[in-house]
Amino acid sequence: MSVCIEFQDVSYAYPLTKKAAVRHLNCKLEKGKCYGVIGPNASGKTTFCNLMRGLCPKFYGGILKGNVLVEGKNLEEWEDGELSVRIGYVFQDPFAQVSGIKETVFEEIGMGLENTGVEQEEMIRRILEIAKVVKVDTLLQKNPLALSGGQCQRVAFASVLALDSDIIVIDEPTSQLDPDGTMDVFEIIGALKRQGKTVIIAEHKVDLLAEYCDEIIAMAEGTIIAQGTVREVFQLQILREKKVRIPQVVTLALLLEEKKKALSSIPVSEREAVAMLKERGDI
Amino acid sequence: MKTKNQTVMKLAQTALLAALCFVSFTFLQIKIPMPGGDATSLHIGNAFCVLGALLLGGWYGGLAGAIGMTIADLMDPIYITGAPKTFFLKLCIGLIVGLVAHHIAKINDSTDKKYVFKWSLIASIAGLSFNVIADPIVGYFYKQYILGQPQKMAEVLAKWSAATTFVNAVVSVILVVFIYNAVRPILLRSGLLVSQPKN
Amino acid sequence: MAIEVKEISFSYPGNPVTAVENVSMKIEKGERVAIIGQNGAGKSTTVKLINNIYKPTQGKIFVDGIDTSTKTTAQIAPHVGYVFQNPNDQIFNDDVIKEIQYVLRYWKLSEEEIGQRTEEAIEVTGIRPYLETHPFDIPLPIRKFLTIAVVLAVSPDYVILDEPTAGQDLWGCEQLKIVMDYLKKKGKAVITISHDMEYVAEHFERVIVMAHKNVIADGSKEDIFYQPDILKEAHVTPPLCARIGQKMGIKKKILNIQELVENL
Amino acid sequence: MTEEQFVDSFRKYQKKGNWWCDFHPVAKMVTCLSLGFMCLIVFRWQVGLIIFLLAGGIAFLTPVWKKYFKMIGIMFLLGCVFTVIVRLYVHMGDPGPVAFYLFGKSVPVAAIISCLDLIFMIEGFLGIFLVFFMTTEMRDLCCCLEQLGMSSTVTFMVLSTFSSITSIKEKLNRVRESQRARGIETEGNLFVKVKSILPVLFPVIISSMTGIEDKTLAMDARAFAADGVHTSLRKIQPAKRSEKTVAVVAVIVSILGCVAGKLFL
Numbered sequence A: 001m002s003v004c005i006e007f008q009d010v011s012y013a014y015p016l017t018k019k020a021a022v023r024h025l026n027c028k029l030e031k032g033k034c035y036g037v038i039g040p041n042a043s044g045k046t047t048f049c050n051l052m053r054g055l056c057p058k059f060y061g062g063i064l065k066g067n068v069l070v071e072g073k074n075l076e077e078w079e080d081g082e083l084s085v086r087i088g089y090v091f092q093d094p095f096a097q098v099s100g101i102k103e104t105v106f107e108e109i110g111m112g113l114e115n116t117g118v119e120q121e122e123m124i125r126r127i128l129e130i131a132k133v134v135k136v137d138t139l140l141q142k143n144p145l146a147l148s149g150g151q152c153q154r155v156a157f158a159s160v161l162a163l164d165s166d167i168i169v170i171d172e173p174t175s176q177l178d179p180d181g182t183m184d185v186f187e188i189i190g191a192l193k194r195q196g197k198t199v200i201i202a203e204h205k206v207d208l209l210a211e212y213c214d215e216i217i218a219m220a221e222g223t224i225i226a227q228g229t230v231r232e233v234f235q236l237q238i239l240r241e242k243k244v245r246i247p248q249v250v251t252l253a254l255l256l257e258e259k260k261k262a263l264s265s266i267p268v269s270e271r272e273a274v275a276m277l278k279e280r281g282d283i
Numbered sequence B: 001m002k003t004k005n006q007t008v009m010k011l012a013q014t015a016l017l018a019a020l021c022f023v024s025f026t027f028l029q030i031k032i033p034m035p036g037g038d039a040t041s042l043h044i045g046n047a048f049c050v051l052g053a054l055l056l057g058g059w060y061g062g063l064a065g066a067i068g069m070t071i072a073d074l075m076d077p078i079y080i081t082g083a084p085k086t087f088f089l090k091l092c093i094g095l096i097v098g099l100v101a102h103h104i105a106k107i108n109d110s111t112d113k114k115y116v117f118k119w120s121l122i123a124s125i126a127g128l129s130f131n132v133i134a135d136p137i138v139g140y141f142y143k144q145y146i147l148g149q150p151q152k153m154a155e156v157l158a159k160w161s162a163a164t165t166f167v168n169a170v171v172s173v174i175l176v177v178f179i180y181n182a183v184r185p186i187l188l189r190s191g192l193l194v195s196q197p198k199n
Numbered sequence C: 001m002a003i004e005v006k007e008i009s010f011s012y013p014g015n016p017v018t019a020v021e022n023v024s025m026k027i028e029k030g031e032r033v034a035i036i037g038q039n040g041a042g043k044s045t046t047v048k049l050i051n052n053i054y055k056p057t058q059g060k061i062f063v064d065g066i067d068t069s070t071k072t073t074a075q076i077a078p079h080v081g082y083v084f085q086n087p088n089d090q091i092f093n094d095d096v097i098k099e100i101q102y103v104l105r106y107w108k109l110s111e112e113e114i115g116q117r118t119e120e121a122i123e124v125t126g127i128r129p130y131l132e133t134h135p136f137d138i139p140l141p142i143r144k145f146l147t148i149a150v151v152l153a154v155s156p157d158y159v160i161l162d163e164p165t166a167g168q169d170l171w172g173c174e175q176l177k178i179v180m181d182y183l184k185k186k187g188k189a190v191i192t193i194s195h196d197m198e199y200v201a202e203h204f205e206r207v208i209v210m211a212h213k214n215v216i217a218d219g220s221k222e223d224i225f226y227q228p229d230i231l232k233e234a235h236v237t238p239p240l241c242a243r244i245g246q247k248m249g250i251k252k253k254i255l256n257i258q259e260l261v262e263n264l
Numbered sequence D: 001m002t003e004e005q006f007v008d009s010f011r012k013y014q015k016k017g018n019w020w021c022d023f024h025p026v027a028k029m030v031t032c033l034s035l036g037f038m039c040l041i042v043f044r045w046q047v048g049l050i051i052f053l054l055a056g057g058i059a060f061l062t063p064v065w066k067k068y069f070k071m072i073g074i075m076f077l078l079g080c081v082f083t084v085i086v087r088l089y090v091h092m093g094d095p096g097p098v099a100f101y102l103f104g105k106s107v108p109v110a111a112i113i114s115c116l117d118l119i120f121m122i123e124g125f126l127g128i129f130l131v132f133f134m135t136t137e138m139r140d141l142c143c144c145l146e147q148l149g150m151s152s153t154v155t156f157m158v159l160s161t162f163s164s165i166t167s168i169k170e171k172l173n174r175v176r177e178s179q180r181a182r183g184i185e186t187e188g189n190l191f192v193k194v195k196s197i198l199p200v201l202f203p204v205i206i207s208s209m210t211g212i213e214d215k216t217l218a219m220d221a222r223a224f225a226a227d228g229v230h231t232s233l234r235k236i237q238p239a240k241r242s243e244k245t246v247a248v249v250a251v252i253v254s255i256l257g258c259v260a261g262k263l264f265l
């Protein structure tokens, strides 16, 4: 598979801060895979996403060392407009993401399409399609400023999805959502993956990440402490040392191991865990 | 991207300050009735005009004040006639503050709190004293020649408006210096001061 | 001594659709209650009514026997503390200590008392490393702890936390546990809104489920988390341990991982 | 409106089903502004009254007439009663032909006329201005101006100012709520209110300023920086010949009116 984003020894400090927010990042992200970025607060997840999108240092200022390559091309060589179409980015704070200049959710979702010069019929078709997927189709006529936190988050998600970017970066998309809403978001991410898109998602809800992601990138104190498949990463001792959250099913498996009731391997989803437990069949 | 994004950001900030001017003028004012069916009021709208100039530079700050206050004037039956005058005056305030703060003192290049405090104070005083002097004078001529009010009354109005403008200016200077110096460190950190020290 | 909510209804000004309808609940002093439910169910609205930020259009609320409709919000604040969903709406001082002490000074408490309360609040919320930082420079999840500290310093009998778990990492959850333990020790009632069922199952005895502007269930966590139809109606899923326990056909009502391990 | 109707409405030209509301925004703006400024410049009650009546007439033919007359009524009372009382008071006892006596003092005709001048200048301007604003959507106006060559950054700025006004008002309320919840009294006498200004104003300013960053990024995520043609979801009918004619006539009338008014009134 081809590499679509590559970090080569990247360090970055925000302006007027002494400590670098991230240090010596090295990683390769492949096309068509889903990556989960995990780590405690202030470990640099958002900064990692910003770097990928070129917002650090172009927008925030600050000092960047090393290279970030998107599809083999250094970030600086990318045109601004082109990059914003190529990489869709859903930001962390849902409340701040409404543009505020559109009066209905329908137009809010369509705004990106207007800016990229899509024809009207096509625009309407795409908005309706996305709205259905993200389950905001009942809100289309509402004012974006009068939405509840959860609804806001969905609309922000929808307006970025509408652009149909190849790479989608999502920073904590479920912080305000109820459990069902959270499941919906992950379902959508699953669907994006099936469409062959590259998805990078930073989240605290590791249980669902474990279920939906191909690979996990674990960060702590501004460095990548582990990268690999879900099963590999969540077994690592270092995650627990650095206080990175791990999925409950993994905790369960490890506890069972301690009690000498080990499962055949480490499960990463509820389904797997139940299957393994059933297979053992000793209640 | 830098240039383009920075413009969008500056525009968004300008819009925000214009809105703040509008809101503070419209909702936080005390009207004082005056002879001639005119009124002047105690308000802090100018503070945001000055704040805009300190944060965004003269042009944008002046523009923010001009737009915000002009809209506010247009929405108010008592002030509506003064709208063109307001636009011109607020723009000037912004330019003067910008000139003092950014061209003379270059406060955005400094990290010295005391220096910034001192110069933001001087700049706001400069801008608002201009207002204290110019508002009644421009108002006088504006009323007399453009609106054709009787001379005697225009004089009375000018005197009154000079008094309230002075009170407003004092309150605004205190407020703006306080707000600016409180807001600055936060904005500086999050890269919101558009022309920040090069590093 | 209790908060009694009696059949209240409320609609936001300028919005004819009611936000909550006929909600009743009673929360005793020292109790720990979690409110869960779908987005937009009216959870935040209900606690805002209890806090007297809004007055119900129908029904009455009594805090320790006082009818809230006869008081202002600021008069209820010493009894009921509310930590908002968004900390940015609350902070305005340029110094953490000043922020915590603002209301205490506003109430003209003695210097000694202020110092002691501040100290305790800082200790419990773990914000000591940030005392020198400008409040708006503190990372958002920790800024939330600052607003918690502000409420702890006020020391009301009822503490309401609106989604304290959103965006928190392990450290945050552990610190939150310390806060909860502290409040328990002090005999304060805690009312928490949360979407994190694991957290609810771990820290609360009683759970109130809200859906469609109303309370649809109220009971012990064992009861609630084992009633699939109610949970479904409220768009929540039970904690993972409960799900696995059920799927494995364990009879006992399991709610935490230790129990699950023991029963497997 | 059902969802299909709503979506369908974007396929056609944006219409309200009222000739004035659907008047091409730019033509409408030119018409109203020129008439308004004529009113301002001539500063005579005759002209003001005509414009005022014209505005009222137009408003009467639109669906917003109720709201319009309520607003203009309030403004009329507020601005005018005030003007009359104070102006008459100032001019009472002035020399000149006397209209009537009030409290034993003469009220000259000139005073009444100057009153009327001021009142109708204000009300004429305000009336035509309100009629324009109440029947025109800012976004449509901006969209049309954009088509005429105004840069999209300017439209963004204008729309953003208006939207910021509403969002700041909302934020003010929210912050006031949270400050009350922590025990700071914000209601009561003037002193209490003044004391609560800072705790309310400060979080509002800071959080809206820091919110700008997110807003800019949100705009960026919606490809605002993308080069090339921008399309628009809402379609506005190009100005008809009749609408253009009206605008041109209004401009000519205003210019002539100004000259004539200054010379003969």
Ligand SMILES: Nc1ncnc2c1ncn2[C@@H]1O[C@H](COP(=O)(O)OP(=O)(O)OP(=O)(O)O)[C@@H](O)[C@H]1O
Residues within 6 Å of the ligand: A014, A015, A017, A021, A039, A040, A041, A042, A043, A044, A045, A046, A047, A048, A060, A092, B189, B190, C139, C140, C141
């Ligand atoms: N705009 C900024 N200016 C200066 N420093 C910043 C900025 N944003 C983040 N930082 C700092 O960079 C470091 C990494 O922060 P980042 O936001 O990337 O963490 P995170 O893992 O996304 O945390 P969270 O889980 O809270 O979202 C932190 O120490 C933070 O204080």
Ligand SMILES: Nc1ncnc2c1ncn2[C@@H]1O[C@H](COP(=O)(O)OP(=O)(O)OP(=O)(O)O)[C@@H](O)[C@H]1O
Residues within 6 Å of the ligand: A146, A147, A148, A149, A150, A176, C012, C015, C018, C019, C037, C038, C039, C040, C041, C042, C043, C044, C045, C046
């Ligand atoms: N300020 C407001 N003005 C008008 N309606 C509002 C306002 N705040 C909330 N609502 C509406 O009231 C209803 C209840 O909202 P509330 O905030 O209580 O929900 P919630 O249960 O806290 O949801 P969440 O889990 O998303 O925080 C929602 O339908 C919402 O749209």
Ligand SMILES: [Mg+2]
Residues within 6 Å of the ligand: A045, A046, A047, A092, A171
């Ligand atoms: Mg983050």
Ligand SMILES: [Mg+2]
Residues within 6 Å of the ligand: C043, C044, C045, C085, C162
């Ligand atoms: Mg809520």
